[in-house]
Amino acid sequence: MRYDILELKKIESIIKLFGNSKLTRLKVKDGESEIILENKIFTGKNIVSSAASTSASPHNDLTAVKEKKDQEVISAPLVGTFYTAEAPGKSPFVQPGEKVKTGQTVGIIEAMKMMNEVKAKKDGIVEKVLVADGTAVEFDQPLFQLKD
Numbered sequence: 543m544r545y546d547i548l549e550l551k552k553i554e555s556i557i558k559l560f561g562n563s564k565l566t567r568l569k570v571k572d573g574e575s576e577i578i579l580e581n582k583i584f585t586g587k588n589i590v591s592s593a594a595s596t597s598a599s600p601h602n603d604l605t606a607v608k609e610k611k612d613q614e615v616i617s618a619p620l621v622g623t624f625y626t627a628e629a630p631g632k633s634p635f636v637q638p639g640e641k642v643k644t645g646q647t648v649g650i651i652e653a654m655k656m657m658n659e660v661k662a663k664k665d666g667i668v669e670k671v672l673v674a675d676g677t678a679v680e681f682d683q684p685l686f687q688l689k690d
Contacts, residue, residue, distance in 0.1 A: 553577065555654060562678050563621045614666055616686040618679040622653030624660075626675045634675075636668050636686070648686055651679065666690055 560568050560579045568579045618624065626634040626649055636648045642662040649660040666688030673685050 614688040615684040618683045618685055620653055621681050622651040624673050624677050624679045625650045638668050640668050
């Protein structure tokens, strides 16, 4: 079977996105071609063994941000690569200290060569940008911390 470079890049992209996701199984079919990807399902036993190290994990720190009542978090709506600006070299959509309005674009997530806007769900002031430009992000990962 012959594969061209474009097809291989698409396959590599699918594998990378799947690897960064919480999905356990993915089946992609295109005509006669089919790809099935599977991850092992981890039980609580696997997680308990590393409980001592998880308390210092950045994700746990970010989860704690969600619990503050006077603050809001803008989270990733999908898995992909997060960008703070429309293009390299351009100004970021928002910076700490700036006011944002509901529906305002605050970032972009690239997934499968598609650019998806990340929008503010409520008015507020950007307190922190929690993810660096060009970083791979997970679904529902906190990206921005807002205050009222």
